[in-house]
Amino acid sequence: MTQINVTVDGVSYVDQVEPRLLLVHYLRDVLGKTGTPIGCDTSNCGSCTVLMDGVSVKSCSVLAVQADGTEITTIEGLANGEWHPLQKAFHAEHALQCGYCTPGMILASADLLRDNPNPTDQEIRDGLEGNLCRCTGYENIVRAVRRAAQAGAGQ
Amino acid sequence: MTATTEAPAAETGAPRLRKEDARLVTGQTTWTDNLVLPGMLHMAFVRSPFAHARITSVDLSAAKAMPGVIAAFSGADFGDEQGSLPCAWPVTPDIVIPHHPPMATEEVRYVGEAVAVVIARDRYTAADAVGSVDVSYDPLEPVLDIRTALDEGSPKVHEAGNKSYEWPFGNGDIDAAFAGAPVVIERNYRQQRLIPCAMEPRAVVASWVGDEVTLWSATQIPHVLRFALSAFFGIPEQNIRVIAPDVGGGFGSKLQVCAEEVLALLIARKLGRPVKWTESRSEGNMTVHHGRDQWQRISIAADSDGRLRGLKVDLLADMGAYLMLVTPGVPLLGAFMYPGIYKMDAYSFRCTGVFSTKMPTDAYRGAGRPEATFAIERIMDELAAELGMDPLEIRERNWIKHEEFPYTTVTGALTYDSGNYEAATARAKELFGYDALRAEQAERNARGDSVRLGLGVSTFTEMCGLAPSRVLGSLAYGAGGWEHASIRMLPTGKVEVVTGSSAHGQGHETAWSQIVADELGVPFDDIRVLHGDTQVSPKGMDTYGSRSLAVGGMALVGACDKVVAKAKVIASAMLEAPPESVEFSGGKFRAGGGGQEVAIQDVALATFAAHNLPDGVEPSLDSDCTYDPDNFSFPHGTHLCAVEVDTETGMVKIRSYVAVDDIGKVVNPLIVEGQVHGGIAQGIAQALYEEAVYDDAGNLLTTTLADYLVPSAADLPSYVTDRTESPAANRLGVKGVGEAGTIASTPAVVNAIIDALRPLGIRDITMPCTPERVWRAIETARAGAATSGTSNSDGGAA
16 A cells, blocks of 8 residues: 545545556545546546646546645536636537536646647647547537637636 | 417527536536445456357356455356346247346357456455456357358357348339349448447446345436346336436447346345446447447349339348347338338348347447448449439439328338428538539549549438337337326426436436426426436336437427316416316416416415315326327438548548438427537448457457547547428427437448549448558559459458
């Protein structure tokens, strides 16, 4: 067992974890933060995307021990009093159906807009290449990220 | 009929943002894998590494000895109690339905079939223990190609042989239609095996209290599942509660009675503890039922002016190793759709269902209809090329004219209630810029551009709104096709809507609220829709086959009618006016001519108090309705696709995609557009990217999303969508939209690719049209092979 200090959605935790424990299982099974789902185990689908010190990572491919000393933001901690512009935009543009990919898609989009506050549609598509959605065909996801960008989500 | 239909349709047709989204965009979801119960244990399965083998021994001792392991079982440990997984669609009287134990006991017949299970205190320990189970096998010959599986001397999947059934169908004099026809074209098409890949993996939790069990499952069919668990596994129906909490997509893959659901229930009972199982993606790719996998031989006969005379279809359908819930029926859902929107004199169809040592196939978005639509739309293009006609011209010559509806098709079995193929096609052509693109194509072909432009046409229809119970009965299906709804008027005037449909992304909480808001004249926000829990929604047939609105929506309006009729009696007493003089609209009951009115909410409160109800009137407005449609519904549309094919690399790029769909009246255009987008994407995925590939030993090679190419945003185009409208015969005028995009788009894309490459002598490329396959087809054509298309029509791995 290894001790880790992690801040998740603004709350700091000290835990003893198995070195092999995946970050996503730490979030879900140890902390009970089930807003972050698991879609593929091989880092292809991006459902489990969270922000680690502001940068998107696929939490199925990060060990909990690698998160030691970092600040993690999950979908549950993204709203700050009111919904984040990306949450509002995904709702407004009907950019989700079953919603399983949505937490990862929103957090990957947050990182995308941090890098590029005013992306073109093609840059949005390329930037979200690591996040799969089976329901929407992506059209409305692109619209939502564009809308969030216009609302200043990346500023 | 009440006056409600005359009320202004304030909600229906409005682009309401979804009620569901609030929990989904904030992570406040209830996916099955989120569930934690006191004392809950975790299951992990040991699965066969062989496509076909006899199990000689299963040694669980090392696994059982591991710290944290509670129990381990092999198939033999379940004995007779594990029964056989059900097939609800015995399509012929002499169909072979093999015994299908949830866990193999003597023989395994596909890679991934469960042979043992370990139950441990946590998921990591369970996964570790799987590696300590020692299973010995005697390998047997796999059966991997159904085209030779019926040959004398082929190894057998089951003792009874490899044929499950043969289902012939026909109408009209097919021999006369083909005899002496000036043009006869025959083609062989391949519907590759697909993996549904809903983003949420399957998950199940089972918990017993006494002799009552609750099963949470990522399922599309809580009601059907409850019935099946009772009917086939001996648990009294009243003691089973099935809950489908938030479900992350299905596309048919969660329309199943899964081995893992049955085993979870049995194991939780054995151990007296709740158990959970959540599949990994690799496990899912191997053991969630697959889709498609058919070999199609299609022949079409026409006059020299392009008029169709007849159509013959001969299918080989890969059942996989066993028949699951509706496995044998899937190809037959396409049987009636091969003639599509076209008139002709005669039709014949035959499907042979064949076993292989692969994962069973079953319903996948469209289920039979995408396969049928692909074949007819592809061969219509071939016929156009043969006759030197434009693909749209040959279609127009043969399609049913809008003034000819209702129209009984050549199948003799279906009557299309409405449609306007002319209108949808005209609108699609306009949005697409069809004529300008044809001119550009001619110019580029003339100068030998290395990047070829191709235009693909798909004028499709489908049968959905499954289904009239009587028709299902005539096809030997094991259940009805009705849907149920109930309305509970709460004392405060708020409304609970209980629906038997079971949404898993379709937005029923929003759309059903819109319908009820209009029917009852209550605010959208005052309505709560309840579903997906058999204790809350006791009756239903669930969600698949684009049925929820066309069938379940009609159940809703039926229940609303009854609420209004009951309320009218009480309102008339409150208004001191005779019931026949009271009218209802916009949520208000009004006495004839006068200014007196009472709101339905006031009636609800008065009914709750029940102080002054007329004699003999029960103090309740609550009502329910079970609706059985008298026909399918028939959405249609015209999809046009332009592709650029790089003849140097084989790369296909979709340049533009236009979809004009006629799905009847629209309840929520946002939801409809989303369904069309997602459907198109899934159809494009079949055309360009996805294929479940087994190697020569029967191992699935595409077990991860690195190998099975579900497309990303970067792989797909932007879509232009629009609608035309010819209302369906039901009162809501709705048809269904869940599968339309998937049915339409696959042939549109492949037709475009072939249209681009036809000048090079290419007339077919087997899906998925990967760059390698396209490049090889071009190289073969350039090398002067006589029939380029056959060079890569074996459907093998690219």
